[in-house]
Amino acid sequence: MGRGFVEYTHAVSGRKDSVLFSAYFYYQLSDGAKLSVFETPAWCYKCKSFITAEEIPTLESLAAEIEKLQAGDPELAKFWSYVLDGAPIEKRIEQLRIRCGWRQSRRSPPRCLECGETDIVATPSAGDSEFKHPETGETLLVSGYGWTDLLPFIVEFTPEGERIGEQTFDDWEFDIIR
Ligand SMILES: [Zn+2]
Known part of the structure; x- marks a missing residue:
């Protein structure tokens, strides 16, 4: 039980950026149900980095x-x-x-799952495609994707994708609807 990731490499500088996903991001619905968040890598114009965003x-x-x-x-x-x-x-x-x-x-467009901003653009998640950096135009390569050994990361969101808070793994029950 690790965390999925995608890694990008900047074609000119060789610098690497990676985006980490979590299978434990969920919307807390008003009736108590927990619904998993579909995730996509994206560029956030506020965070100024590649982040995990909602996919609606x-x-x-x-x-x-x-x-x-x-x-x-x-x-x-x-x-x-x-x-x-x-x-x-x-x-x-x-x-x-x-x-x-x-x-x-659901009313709001997809949000950055780090800062909640909607000024985002989705980026490739797998395969060896290359793409242009949404802000600088630099060429990036999808240089890796897969699973890491990191511990689960559990975060609760409102149905509109706003972060409520993190949960600890200890007092967690696994009833997320996927
Ligand atoms: Zn952001």
């Missing part, structure tokens, strides 16, 4: 996923039964409906 799915993509599950694909049912520890596929559909409900009421 479209309602259409969530509806399409529900439809696919309802169509009864046996491979998909097998996969989710494994992930959900034997629970029926309806459990996954229910989880997606919770995300749909959150998405419908």
Whole structure:
């Protein structure tokens, strides 16, 4: 149980920057449910660095996923039964409906998960593509991605993506809806 990361290398200077993700970033919903935050690397114009930002799915993509599950694909049912520890596929559909409900009421555009600013631009997360630095125009290469051994990092956010606070691993229960 580590943390995912992506690393960028500046083509000219060789300087490296990396962005760390966390599987334990979640939205605290008003009914008490905890919904995982989808993350993407991004450049934040306020932090002036590459950071982890929210990725907000479209309602259409969530509806399409529900439809696919309802169509009864046996491979998909097998996969989710494994992930959900034997629970029926309806459990996954229910989880997606919770995300749909959150998405419908979400107002703010995606935020920087460090500072909460919305002045961000998503950057590549995997593969060996190169891209232009959003601010300086310098060429960067996606030079690495994978997992680190770092301890889990648990942070609670409002449904609008504002940071509430960090949690310690000791008094944590693992009931994040993904
Ligand atoms: Zn920021």
